[in-house]
Amino acid sequence: MILTSTSDGQQLYERASDNLTMGKGTLKSIIYCFEKGVLVDIHLKAAAGANGKAISEEITSVQGAPTQQTTIMGSPVRYWRTPAMLLTYVEGPQIRVSYALFSSLKKGS
Numbered sequence: 001m002i003l004t005s006t007s008d009g010q011q012l013y014e015r016a017s018d019n020l021t022m023g024k025g026t027l028k029s030i031i032y033c034f035e036k037g038v039l040v041d042i043h044l045k046a047a048a049g050a051n052g053k054a055i056s057e058e059i060t061s062v063q064g065a066p067t068q069q070t071t072i073m074g075s076p077v078r079y080w081r082t083p084a085m086l087l088t089y090v091e092g093p094q095i096r097v098s099y100a101l102f103s104s105l106k107k108g109s
Contacts (some may be wrong), residue, residue: 023058
């Protein structure tokens with residue numbers, strides 16, 4: 001893994017060997033966020049539109065229906081929660097990006 005930046009006490013890494021295919025969609029990047037040597041977040045970024053829809057469909061096929069859905073500033077937001085993780089998916093048509101964030105609910109433990 002290659003350290004790409006640091007932000008708010010987190011070290012952000014990318015891995016050149018990652019497979020960027022997710023279902024029928026293609027990711028732009030996968031960023032791994034560590035705090036104090038512990039993986040706490042994984043950021044998945046993809047182009048919006050049909051590609052973003054394919055990513056959302058793949059997440060739903062694996063995780064099931066979202067546990068919560070809302071709209072923020074005109075963008076649909078879907079949440080999946082398990083005892084160990086929160087997955088947030090945002091489709092941002094105004095910025096033409098789809099974004100999924102896997103967050104550990106056990107940060108700092």
